[in-house]
Amino acid sequence: MRLLLLAFGLACVILFTIMTVSIVKDTKKRKTYRECTGRIEKIKVRKQKGSASAKSYLTPLISYAVNGQTYQYTGTYATGKMEVGQEIQVLYDPEHPEKACSKKGLYYVAFVTGLVGVIFTAVLVMMSVIVYTHGL
16 A cells, blocks of 8 residues: 555656646746747647557647748647637747747646646545554
């Protein structure tokens, strides 16, 4: 049982580390990247790699212009609210305008890993209380 506690504790540390790194990276993007309006050109269907079931997921192809030059990037995921032709706020690196991301997607990884980390921490605390009150 103590090994299970150790595993949950390690998982919490890893999740909160990922969350912290993600927050730092996204905050840097928010401070240093510039904002422009992009357009969803199409929604691509992608197959998940390395899976026997090969699940599919949707990713938007987004175009945006910086100083008259048009760039494109593929977003990491598409929601049911995204449609071809829809305008979307894009953040791009002014020194390397080909590097971009959706403004809406910032802090997504931090939010998800933080939420899972909180759940794991709650389970860890409950398990610890059980172990130490019952002397397991």
